[in-house]
Amino acid sequence: MMARPKNTIANEIIFDVRALWERIKDMDSETLGKYIRKAFNDMQNGCVAEDTDEFIKEQYNRSFAEMVRKQNKQARKYKNRIARKQGEETANSKKQEITNNAIVLTNVDERKPYGTCQHVMLTAEEGRHLREVYGPNLETAIDILDAYIENNGKAAKKYKNHAAVLRKGNWVWHKVQDMILQQARLDRAQCGMKSFKQADRDERTRFFMDTSVVDRMIDNESKAI
Amino acid sequence: MNQKQSKINTLARALRLQVISYLVKEDIFKYRGENLNDADMSMTIELIDRIPCCTRKLRDLFKDAHRMHEDKGMMPHAVTIGDLEWCMEYRSIGYACEQRIAHSWLPYKEDEPLRKLPAFIELEKIYRHEHKAIAPINQKAIINEAQAIINQVAGNLTSGV
Numbered sequence: 001m002m003a004r005p006k007n008t009i010a011n012e013i014i015f016d017v018r019a020l021w022e023r024i025k026d027m028d029s030e031t032l033g034k035y036i037r038k039a040f041n042d043m044q045n046g047c048v049a050e051d052t053d054e055f056i057k058e059q060y061n062r063s064f065a066e067m068v069r070k071q072n073k074q075a076r077k078y079k080n081r082i083a084r085k086q087g088e089e090t091a092n093s094k095k096q097e098i099t100n101n102a103i104v105l106t107n108v109d110e111r112k113p114y115g116t117c118q119h120v121m122l123t124a125e126e127g128r129h130l131r132e133v134y135g136p137n138l139e140t141a142i143d144i145l146d147a148y149i150e151n152n153g154k155a156a157k158k159y160k161n162h163a164a165v166l167r168k169g170n171w172v173w174h175k176v177q178d179m180i181l182q183q184a185r186l187d188r189a190q191c192g193m194k195s196f197k198q199a200d201r202d203e204r205t206r207f208f209m210d211t212s213v214v215d216r217m218i219d220n221e222s223k224a225i
Numbered sequence: 226m227n228q229k230q231s232k233i234n235t236l237a238r239a240l241r242l243q244v245i246s247y248l249v250k251e252d253i254f255k256y257r258g259e260n261l262n263d264a265d266m267s268m269t270i271e272l273i274d275r276i277p278c279c280t281r282k283l284r285d286l287f288k289d290a291h292r293m294h295e296d297k298g299m300m301p302h303a304v305t306i307g308d309l310e311w312c313m314e315y316r317s318i319g320y321a322c323e324q325r326i327a328h329s330w331l332p333y334k335e336d337e338p339l340r341k342l343p344a345f346i347e348l349e350k351i352y353r354h355e356h357k358a359i360a361p362i363n364q365k366a367i368i369n370e371a372q373a374i375i376n377q378v379a380g381n382l383t384s385g386v
Binding site: 204208209210211213214216217218221222 | 238
């Protein structure tokens with residue numbers, strides 16, 4: 001379905017139906033067809049032709065006046081709206097100038113959006129704490145939560161405090177730890193090193209099978225004999 | 226004493242000490258006991274070696290000591306030499322694990338980790354080529370026994386009995 005064009009004369013044309021009926025009631029079908037076609041063309045061209053019917057011209061002028069009136073009204077509305085916005089901005093800037101020190105203090109607790117989709121809201125203090133928890137992996141953690149909120153609309157409402165979700169022990173933290181471990185495993189595999197489990201098992205076997213103490217004891221005994 | 230016999234004696238002795246070492250380390254690892262340095266470890270091995278329990282049943286002795294902890298309502302912890310001695314003396318394991326049975330210096334077939342010890346592998350090599358198994362002899366015990374007899378005879382002679 002096509003959208004109707006706004007502020008065009010086509011929207012405003014309203015024929016006086018009774019007058020139109022008076023005009024066309026005596027016409028036969030052929031004349032009526034010609035009349036309608038002519039009227040349609042005239043309306044499209046702005047009724048500038050010399051042989052345009054007076055009735056059609058009158059209707060057109062009335063509609064045109066109506067359209068202009070509406071356009072002016074809308075222009076006034078738009079101007080007012082712009083003015084109001086500018087006024088608000090200037091008022092806000094004045095307020096900021098007045099309470100500049102207070103704003104510096106309140107900005108500390110102000111939450112700013114982070115992440116690719118800008119969904120994760122954190123204050124500077126929370127960010128500092130999380131940096132201590134995650135270190136260089138904070139960006140990954142934020143991206144995980146950000147993607148989750150992006151894909152689950154309800155999550156945005158569910159989580160009141162995003163810093164609390166990112167804290168140690170929560171699901172995001174566990175996911176990041178898993179990723180780190182996975183990365184370490186991949187790195188070890190690429191270097192051709194043993195897996196953690198195998199290395200641990202080998203170490204344990206070496207510890208249990210170490211017979212250096214026993215060998216020394218046997219040597220001492222054989223010497224004594 | 227031929228060379229083979231002396232080799233088997235040495236290996237059986239080494240196996241016993243290695244088994245004790247393995248079991249002590251395993252117990253420390255399993256029950257998060259205190260790690261021992263070399264001197265303490267050799268002392269522990271020596272003291273456990275003095276317990277008259279055959280090599281085969283040593284693991285059972287350790288298990289029984291833990292069962293004893295459980296029976297007494299103690300927290301699970303690594304066994305001490307005192308626990309082992311007490312179990313040997315007062316619990317039923319003591320009757321079962323004295324060195325009287327043939328081949329009791331070898332660990333059980335099911336006890337795979339103990340059968341991977343270097344001394345056992347060496348013993349296995351010897352026994353595989355033998356039609357009749359030669360039992361190891363505790364040379365030290367024989368010498369001590371002979372010494373005791375000599376002392377007794379010498380004492381009787383000097384006293385004129």
